[in-house]
Amino acid sequence: MGKRILVVDDAMFMRATVKKILEQAGYEVVGEAENGEVAVKNYAALKPDAVLMDITMPVMDGVSAAKAILQSDPQAVVLMCTAIGQQSMVIEAIQAGVKDYIVKPFQPDRVIEGISKALAA
Amino acid sequence: MRVEFVNPFITAAFTVFESVTGHKPERGQLALRNTTFTTQQVTIVAGVSGQVSGTALYGMSIVTAEKVAGAMMQSDTTTLDEMAWSALSELGNMITGNAVTLLSNNGYEADISPPSVIRGKDVEVSTRTPAIVVPITTPYGLVEINVALEENALAKAA
Numbered sequence: 277m278g279k280r281i282l283v284v285d286d287a288m289f290m291r292a293t294v295k296k297i298l299e300q301a302g303y304e305v306v307g308e309a310e311n312g313e314v315a316v317k318n319y320a321a322l323k324p325d326a327v328l329m330d331i332t333m334p335v336m337d338g339v340s341a342a343k344a345i346l347q348s349d350p351q352a353v354v355l356m357c358t359a360i361g362q363q364s365m366v367i368e369a370i371q372a373g374v375k376d377y378i379v380k381p382f383q384p385d386r387v388i389e390g391i392s393k394a395l396a397a
Numbered sequence: 398m399r400v401e402f403v404n405p406f407i408t409a410a411f412t413v414f415e416s417v418t419g420h421k422p423e424r425g426q427l428a429l430r431n432t433t434f435t436t437q438q439v440t441i442v443a444g445v446s447g448q449v450s451g452t453a454l455y456g457m458s459i460v461t462a463e464k465v466a467g468a469m470m471q472s473d474t475t476t477l478d479e480m481a482w483s484a485l486s487e488l489g490n491m492i493t494g495n496a497v498t499l500l501s502n503n504g505y506e507a508d509i510s511p512p513s514v515i516r517g518k519d520v521e522v523s524t525r526t527p528a529i530v531v532p533i534t535t536p537y538g539l540v541e542i543n544v545a546l547e548e549n550a551l552a553k554a555a
Contacts (some may be wrong), residue, residue: 286511287490289469289483314458317493332490360496360509362501379498380491 279307279395282314282322284338285330285357292330295358297384303391312341318346319352326395328356328378328387331358331365339369346373353394357387402546403427403529404448405499410455410533410542418468418535425532430543432458433525435519437541438462439477441475441489447499449509451546452524453493461538477516486512492542505548535545 283325286289288310296358297312307322309315312329313336320328327345331338342354356369369377375394378386407424415421437456445451457465459477462485464550467475489512497507515522524545531542 287483287487289480289487292480331512332494332509361492361495361498363504364501364506380487380494381413 278284278302278304279325279391280304280320281391282307282309282315282324282327284312284327284333284341285329286310286333289329290330294387296319296389298328298391301386303390309391312338312344315343316348317339320348326353326355326391327376328357330391331356331360331369339365339372342369342374343372351390354393357382399546399548400427401503402505403531403542403544405496405503406453406544407531407533408499409492409495410531410540413488414535416539417488417491418465419535420474421449422533422535422540423460423535425539428472428532430528430530432478432525432545433521433523435541436515436518436522438454438516438518440515440520441487441512442515442522443489443493443512444508444510445454445493445497445546446510447495447497448505449507449546449547450549451526452528453489453545454522454541455489455492456536456541456543460536461535461540463538464537465535465540482514486514487525489514495541498511503541 329338355376357378359380376390438459439462441455466481466484525546528543528545
């Protein structure tokens with residue numbers, strides 16, 4: 277059984293795209309969330325091995341959700357996957373404990389590389 | 398509205414289109430639009446806030462929207478269902494997000510809001526500042542990038 281991943285993005289299209297990439301690489305997508313608030317709840321319920329998290333989302337953004345998850349579980353493996361790549365945002369996410377920062381649009385290999393390295397660390 | 402705010406959107410649109418569809422678009426001539434104008438058949442709207450703020454709108458025909466969504470979904474035929482609308486919204490998110498990153502590299506920190514998609518031609522849209530329009534020609538048809546941004550008054554004072 278592959279490692280269990282939670283995919284968080286407000287765009288149904290991106291969740292489906294990322295899910296397909298992960299499943300083709302042998303990972304199991306155990307859950308999805310369309311905003312940060314649902315992501316925090318789903319993380320607590322599902323305890324995935326890693327979270328792939330968008331930033332720009334309604335209700336609760338991805339950086340706030342990552343901080344909440346890492347506060348409740350400092351060992352959580354969270355990667356950001358977002359269209360915004362400015363330095364200040366990357367620094368804030370890394371300082372919060374995020375393991376990697378993938379900028380959209382991405383090639384499928386970049387997602388798999390990020391997940392596999394973060395889980396191996 | 399400063400032209401330097403538009404170039405990041407053109408660069409981002411080229412990068413995103415080429416990445417998600419595999420085809421490099423061609424750029425048309427810049428034009429200025431009033432603060433009130435009407436939409437094309439499909440318009441993706443994304444808000445920008447921070448040291449620059451305003452709206453970016455990406456307009457196209459239904460046929461172009463179907464083809465662009467189809468290319469993103471790697472499908473030859475696409476009807477505009479919920480997944481296709483989501484793909485178009487994500488296109489706007491990626492272009493605007495990449496543009497805001499480039500603006501940040503130029504010293505203007507900003508953030509974006511989740512995009513919305515308007516379906517319906519001749520819907521009247523008002524922006525705070527006149528929009529600069531850049532048409533780009535893609536293999537799927539014409540896409541109009543409308544950028545209506547202004548430097549934030551607080552940023553000016555800083």
